[in-house]
Amino acid sequence: MSEEASYKDKKVITIGVVSELTGLTERQIRYYEERKLIFPERADKGNRKYSFNDIERLIEIANKREEGVRTYDIRQEMIKKNKELDQKVRKNMLKGQINSRFGIQKDR
Template sequence: MEGESYKTRKVITIGIVSELTGLSERRIRYYEERKLITPERSEKGNRKYSFSDIEQLMDIANKREEGVPTQEIRQDILKEKKKKEEENERDIRKKMLRGQINAQFGLRDK
């Protein structure tokens, strides 16, 4: 868990998520069934959420109130995830290239 942000650690139970968001546990499980949110499971099978999941649940609930279908929300989530993965890959390539250039010219990263 080293390097993991408090926002991404999945430690919050569904009951607390329900209290924090005002969403029923049933509604939260429905969003999971529709693959809009992906909690981790404890050894006993209990769902565990992160603060980032809570933010995402609130975003989903707001979109649903606006009448956005769950399928469209899921497509948006997948697009955003793909965009983040591509940005991460670009960052890694930039760091590798910078490292190769620095090694070639005997420079050090600051």
């Protein structure tokens, strides 16, 4: 059985609505996409579609930009967080495999 994405992950919101919700211009939103800070999906006709998580990320980006943080630095921070998350996931997976192999039950 496959897991369904959370409503916050579903890419269903148009760039116009995102612009209204965030206060950013459509040009700014596209720029952040060019800088690889957000990753909208494309609909059949090429229209960008965003999720609620994308909106939250755009607000965080806008706040950091107001503080003077460069987009390059924001991107580097994102990369670092993703690497840390990947390492944590791998560590938990390995721990689960070891526990499974040796019949260790997790305390409840």
